[in-house]
Amino acid sequence: MSDTISDACPTTFGFRVEAESEAVPEVRRKIVALVRDWDVPLPDDTLSDLELLSSELITNAVRHTDSSCAVAVRWTGVRVRVEVTDVSQARPHRRHSSPEAEDGRGLLLVESLATMWGSAPDPAGKTVWFELGPSDGTPPPWSTPGKWAITTDSGAATSGYLPAWAEDDPTEANVPTDQLPERLAGINHRNFFEGPMLPLTAPDVWEGVEEDAVFEGSIDCNPYDPDPDLRVPVVNLQVCVGRWILGLDPHGLAEVAAKLRAHADFLDAKVRPALTAAREDWATHHPSAQQRSPTACPGDRT
Known part of the structure; x- marks a missing residue:
């Protein structure tokens, strides 16, 4: 695994997971340790759910593609968000599976434990994500309804219109200045x-x-x-x-x-x-x- 996001951005972290099932336990522990280091206000049972759901998503990505996957962990100011991107374009759907069906059971866990979850097409294949935290819809503390804003670690801000129909808010703080063009290019309402x-x-x-x-x-x-x-x-x-x-x-x-x-x-x-x-x-x-x-x-x- 190699770190891809600098420590200069303390509330966003990304890395790659090799296509080896034995790598998953280390990765899920790393995600929980990372979130603990951020001192985010989440109870221990939510951190346990974070470990479990991270394991489910990463295991599915590795098992079904036989390829490495990319993992991004982010603290939005309200929730922890984990994104797993793999090379398959097949997006997950709930299946009416028997209790013995491992894939169906994993998705039911995500649906039952995550505050929000979803999937999105990605140039590499697809991204499956989940969030854990309050479910009252509270936006990040630096977020403004109808507006997104990305602030760099130098204090410069770039902002734009956030339509009401958009499902995600790209608002982010402390982004390394050299990563701003990449963040802007990735904005997708x-x-x-x-x-x-x-x-x-x-x-x-x-x-x-x-x-x-x-x-x-x-x-x-x-x-x-x-x-x-x-x-x-x-x-x-x-x-x-x-x-x-x-x-x-x-x-x-x-x-x-x-x-x-x-x-x-x-x-x-x-x-x-x-x-x-x-x-x-x-x-x-x-x-x-x-x-x-x-x-x-x-x-x-x-």
Whole structure:
């Protein structure tokens, strides 16, 4: 494991975990020790949950990809957030598993113990995250509704508009100055929506059938993207390439058609108006003359 974030940023830490199951116990203990060193106001039972959930996410990432994964730990000022990024694009979904089904049991643990959890596509594959802490929705102490702000260790601040529909607040303090361009380039305002669960198989990848979502997606906005078209809200849909629904009889085909038809209605009646409203709201707060590139310097405003 190699540290990737400097000690100059005391409330954010990242490292890589090799594809070895014996590495997981060391990593989960390291995460708890790190959070203890930050003196965050979390009780011991919550720290125990932190160790357990970190172990579940990292174990799943290593076991299902046979590759290393990246782990990021962050104290937001209210909650501890752990993010695990692996090379698989398959995002986790709750499955109605038997008590003996290890994967289903792990996800049920995350759902039952985490204050919040979720997953997001990543250029490397996907990121699965969870947060532990108060569940009253209190924002970080330096956060302002409708505005995000990233402050460097030199005291310079860069801020921008945070839409109400965005699920995450990129607000952060004490960011090393040389890491600010990377932080800005990574800002992604996002709101997820689910797709219909269908019985999929991938004959060249695995045997059998697994329930998974198709045409799920998110409303996304990347205000510092090099492509100006992606600096305004758009919808991204995930289509399962190489996945098949096999052996359908007329009744089975009718069931699939009904689910896709219902999802098409959902995209048209719910997602499209939400996207239109998001774009109109974004345009109100971002006249085209104020758009910035990812080379924005500390103190620039968006």
